[in-house]
Amino acid sequence: MKCIRCHQDIEFTTIFDRSDAYWPYHNWIAFGCPFCKSDNYVLLEEKTLPKRLIIPGENSTAPSAGVISIGYLDAFPEPTFVSVETMEVAGLVLNGDEEKVEIRLGSRRWVIKAKKRQSP
Numbered sequence: 001m002k003c004i005r006c007h008q009d010i011e012f013t014t015i016f017d018r019s020d021a022y023w024p025y026h027n028w029i030a031f032g033c034p035f036c037k038s039d040n041y042v043l044l045e046e047k048t049l050p051k052r053l054i055i056p057g058e059n060s061t062a063p064s065a066g067v068i069s070i071g072y073l074d075a076f077p078e079p080t081f082v083s084v085e086t087m088e089v090a091g092l093v094l095n096g097d098e099e100k101v102e103i104r105l106g107s108r109r110w111v112i113k114a115k116k117r118q119s120p
């Protein structure tokens with residue numbers, strides 16, 4: 001995926017390595033670009049493949065794919081994710097709750113903590 005500011009290519013693993021905030025319910029994460037340091041926002045979505053692709057006896061769990069979109073937040077009238085580039089990622093597994101999101105890709109695993117609510 002390309003940084004929305006400097007357009008350098010960034011690996012998915014680098015995005016997850018550098019992510020430091022997660023927004024529950026929206027499934028957004030944020031990371032700083034390793035090249036230009038600017039903030040990028042990423043929308044994570046899980047997409048379960050059609051069941052007919054499951055081969056009996058080979059897989060006990062449904063194969064899954066994730067959809068990753070990179071973009072930015074438009075703050076008006078309320079925070080909205082604006083996608084610039086979207087890619088499908090085979091084997092991406094997402095497991096999010098109010099506190100964190102767990103991301104699995106191949107043999108790698110990341111846990112990104114939810115962004116704390118700003119105190120009033």
Ligand SMILES: [Zn+2]
Nearest residue numbers: 003006033036
């Ligand atoms: Zn950049």
